[in-house]
Structures are given as C-alpha cells and as structure tokens.
Amino acid sequence: LGIPVDFTNEGIRGLCHDRATYFPAQCGQGATWNKELIAQIGEAEAREASVLGYTNIYSPILDIAQDPRWGRCVETYGEDPYHAGQMGKQMILSLQKNKLVSTPKHFAVYSIPVGGRDGKTRTDPHVAPREMRTLYLDPFRVAFHEAGALGVMSSYNDYDGEPITGSYHFLTEILRQEWGFKGYVVSDSEAVEFISTKHQVANGYEDAVAQAVNAGLNIRTHFTPPADFILPLRSAVKKGKISQETLNQRVAEILRVKFWLGLFDNPYRGDEKRAGQIVHSPEHQQLALEAARQSLVLLKNEHQTLPLSKSIRSVAVIGPNADERQQLICRYGPANAHITTIYEGIKKMLPQADVVYKKGCDIIDPHFPESEVLEFPKAAQEAQMMEEAIEAAKGAEVTVMVLGGNELTVREDRSRTSLDLPGRQKELLKKICQLGKPVVLVMIDGRASSINFAATHVPAIIHAWFPGEFGGQAIAEALFGDYNPGGRLAVTFPKSVGQIPFAFPFKPGSDESSETSVYGALYPFGHGLSYTTFQYSDLAISPSKQGVQGNISISCTIKNIGQREGDEVVQLYYRALHPRVKRPLRQLCGFQRVPVPANTAVPVTIFVPWYALEYYDVTQEKMLVEQGEYRFSAGASSTDIRQELECTVSGEVIPP
Secondary structure: OOOOOOOEEEOOOOOOOOOOOOOOOHHHHHHHOOHHHHHHHHHHHHHHHHHHOOOEEEOOEOOOOOOOOOHHHHHOOOOOHHHHHHHHHHHHHHHHHOOOEEOOEOEOOOOOOHHHOOOOOOOOOOOOHHHHHHHHHHHHHHHHHHOOOOEEEEOOOEEOOEEHHHOHHHHHHHHHHHOOOOOEEEEOOOHHHHHHHOOOOOOOHHHHHHHHHHHOOOEOOOOOOOHHHHHHHHHHHHOOOOOHHHHHHHHHHHHHHHHHHOOOOOOOOOOHHHHHHHOOOHHHHHHHHHHHHHHOEEEEEHHHOOOOOOOOOEEEEEOOOOOOOHHHOOOOOOOOOOOOOHHHHHHHHOOOOEEEEEOOOOOOOOOOOHHHOOOOOOOHHHHHHHHHHHHHHHOOOEEEEEEEOOOOOOOOOOOOOOOOOOOOHHHHHHHHHOOOOOEEEEEEOOOOOOOHHHHHHOOEEEEOOOOOOOHHHHHHHHHOOOOOOOOOOOOOEEOOHHHOOOOOOOOOOOOOOOOOOOOOEEEOOOOOEOOOOEEEEEEEEEOOEEEOOOOEEEEEEEEEOOOOOEEEEEEEEEEEOOOOOOOOOOEEEEEEEEEEOOOEEEEEEEEEOHHHHOEEEOOOOEEEOEOEEEEEEEEOOOOOEEEEEEEEEEOEOOOO
16 A cells, blocks of 8 residues: 555663664653653754654653652653653654654553562552542643643553553543544553453453554554454454444554655655664763763762762772663664673773772672562672672772672662662671761662662762763762762652552641651652852742733742852742642742853743643542642752742632
C-alpha cells in the first residue's frame, strides 16, 4: 500500500544511538528545576533524531517516583506531579515543534507497583481514585491537554484489577474523550500479552488482542515477530470480536499522525551528509555539560567545607563510582558515550597535585541482595580492596568518596528492598571517616537513599544523580569552586525504607513524631544548598481575589547577599485552608530557577494557572477548583518557607 514507517527511538537521556549526545538521566534533569534547560535538551535531541531519520521519540517519562525502592525512579523527573508535568511539557513542545512525535510513557499509574517491586511483578498499584487522578494522571493531562503530545505508551500494569492496555476507560474515555488526545497509542513491551498471561482477565491471547484494540490500542510492541500479533488480530476481526468500524478507526488514528509528520511526502527524513556535523556536535556537548552542572545538588556543607582549595597537594578519590564508565551507560541512551569519570575530572582540575584512585569496594558484594538482610564475611579480595583504599586516604590531604548505585542497582528490573548504600559501601565510608581526615562524599545514584551515616558524619555531600558524559568535569568544577551548585531535590530522602510510603506532597498527620519509629525526612523535597546565601522579600499576589478559571501572578525579590554568583530555585507552594476533603499541607504550583549575581537583587514573577489549584472530586468525577481561602508560600524548599500570603478564590462550592 505504500504506507510509510514511523521510525521510533528512545530519548530520555539522549537518543538510543551509539554516537548521540549523552545527557543526564531524567532524575538529574528533574533536579535542575530548569524548564528552559529541558526545552534546550529537547531541541538537541530533535536535531539529532531528525538527521538520523527518526520521526517518533519515546520521551518524556511522566511517571512520578513516589516509592524510591522502584527501579525506574532513575528515569523520572521526580515525585511531584506538577514538577514532572511542567518539565515534561517542555520536552514535548521542543520535539513536536521540530515535527517529531513525542510519545510520553508509561500511561497510567505505572510507577507504584505493589511493594515497589519491578521485575516480574509490575502490577497492582494500591492507589485511591483521587490520588490516581491528582498525582499519577496529572502529568499526562498536561502532556496531552496542554502540550498536545501525539503519542502515548500504554503501560503493562493494572489499576484496581483492570489492565491499562485493555481499559476503554483509560485509553478512550480519559485519554481521547476527556483530554482530547489526537494521536495513537502504542503498547509497552508485552503489555498486550500480559492481559491474558499475567493479569489473566482474557481467555487466551486472541481475546487479549481484542480487549486491547477495542479499548483504544493502535500498535502493539514486543520483541517477537509481527505475525504473533497480526494473525490473532485477523482472527478476532473475522470472528466479530473487533468490528470493522473499530479497526478502521484505529488505522485512521495512526495515518493521521503520519500525515502530520509529512511521511507520505518524505518517508525517509535522515540526512547522512549532515549527521556527522549535528550528532554529538560541540554545541550539544556543551549543553550536556551545562545540564550536568545544573543537576548537582549540594545536600550538606558543614563549616563551608566546600569548595575545596585548588592548592591541595594530594587527593584520594575512592569508591566504586569514582572511575566507573560501563555501568553508567544506560540501554535507553547513547551506547558508546565517552564518560569523563570523577577521578579524571579531579586529575584534570589539579594537574600539579597527587591524585590517587582506589576503588575500595564494588557497588554490590558477591552476596547481594541477600546481604541486605544478612551479614557475610568479606572475601580476601574484598578485604584487600578496602585496605588499599584506607591506606590511600591516610596519605592524602582530603578524600573524595564516590558512592551510590549504577546499572547494577537502579534501572528497569532493578528494584530494591533497602535504601541503604549497597554492598560494602557504608563500611568503607565509616572506615575512611574514622581516620579523622577531611572527607567529602559525592553520590552517583538514580534514587533517593537513606544515607544517615553520611548525613551525620560527613561534612559535605553532593548528589550528582547519573550526570551523563560530562559528569566528571561538572563535579570537579563544583568541588573546587569553579561552579556553584544550584540543583534541588525533586524527591524526598527518607531516613528508613520503613517509612515508605513517604513522598511529597504530604497530607496533615502523615509525618508525625513517634516513640518507636524514626520520622521526618533526611532531606526534604526541594532541598538544595549553595555556596552563597539568598534573601526573599516583597512577596505579592495579583489579584488578591480570583474567579474559578482566573490565573494568578505571584512576585517576590531574591537578593544574593553572598560574595559569589549563584542560582536560586524559587519554589511556590499553596494550601487550601478549609477544604471539604483532606488535602496536602503544601502543593507545588510554580517554580523558577534564577541566576543571581553577588550582592544583587532580582525580581521574580511566577505565573500560576488556575488548573494548578484543582483537585479531583470523586462525587462529581471531575477536576475542579474549590471555592475558599488559599495560602501561597514562597521558599527555597518545601520546608524552607521564606514568605507567605493568602488569596480568596471564588471557585466551585462543593456540596457536602
């Protein structure tokens, strides 16, 4: 028939191509809190995709990471729906204005499998209808209703017993009828098969295919031949399980997107002659470096330990992530990126110093994950590695520990039952700290972790997530003062895995003191320090009274009272003061990353759209803004609030 192919690729940290630019993982992008930067990354990915011949990018991931045990936290922007929705919106707009389809994933309620378990579980999210709408669906609402994404990947989990990929309610009533989705739905791998095999709600694969297509699925994906799907589909149509009208509609939805792409006029978009100039260009490499810089979060800096002096004569760089490359390459990103390690970055930063690297231990020990719950004696090689690291630290002026996780502990299929440092890492850190010499910790990881010992005993901690190919340079710049970290946490760090579920936004009474269990966050949502200090003043709101669909502008002044420039992430939260149903103490409704020169004040205005104040009313089965008083809080984190004011919203009166 001459119907052209829609060539797809991944794009969550750069294209899945061996020479593409390697950006920080989405967890690191989320920590930048910089919407403009995400738009620039989207532009770079679009340019590389177009010249390589791709027309559809599986990005962004709009799942929220409410359970840090889950292995794919690394691929999310964070745990808050407003933050994730606004960051993802920029990626979608950048891709589609360059005539590529953006396919957000994984729709829907995918990121909270029972017990945080991934792998062969991947199912049974325990989420109430209101939380399902306001937390897990809202980033996707933004993607389709506001950004106009033309693709979506249906997830392989169920919700309340109904498989998403076989759900007419999710794929048609919500997606198309409520949100006005105009594109096509592609299944996650094996999601159609799971309807009958895992969820067991279909009498065989043919019935599973019929359920999915009737629900709204357009394209099935799996790592098996197309005939495995086509033949059961033909049989289902022949037997009347799928009507010809439905089949025509599903095909039309695909063709509409292909016409939008212009594939019938130009089915092969790639440009071999220009590919070498655009893919991994110097401009894109510089953007990846800047993204790595902005993703860095300064968790702790006691006694102004950082930045370190460049006059240091000897540094020990110790830890399993200090000189790691292979396990920092993701199968959903560039395959052959040349990663600058932290050890390399520090050596280049201090060419006259004696910079020594020792691994100290592996990311995981030989008995992992059983070692999460049982102690095992160290093997001779493990003991030798640790002793060599301790000796190196003894001979150095300062030790930079580089710990955390990598592809062995956090990715798809890598959920955990503990949030502590895996393997021998905590033991290594303790022994280095016992030497009584200066220690700095750099975390390379894709999830929130319970680093209680480090938070108590290590004076300075930087979290770098998975920073991409230029992470080593960016981290060295931050350690030695060439760059002032300005990233903020987009996830809550609990003190213990036993606190889970424990994620922002919190409702009243959800984090109270206890005599028998730890409470409170190790590091709260939005947290991040700087090498300078910022003051907030002049908080104002316009207008002070607003209607049900009226937008609000909130302004303040940020002054850098320190001696060096830095970025402040102004975070705006709201609370409905007397709602009819219990709602969070604070909800994010705006944010802006602002560079502020030393001894300078800058005005900041944040636009709050009316729908940012919505919640889901289960009685009326719709999102709405409730009439009443609202408190707006501006601050440097969800717990570091600097100024507050109140506003009246004449929204809907909710019947009792």
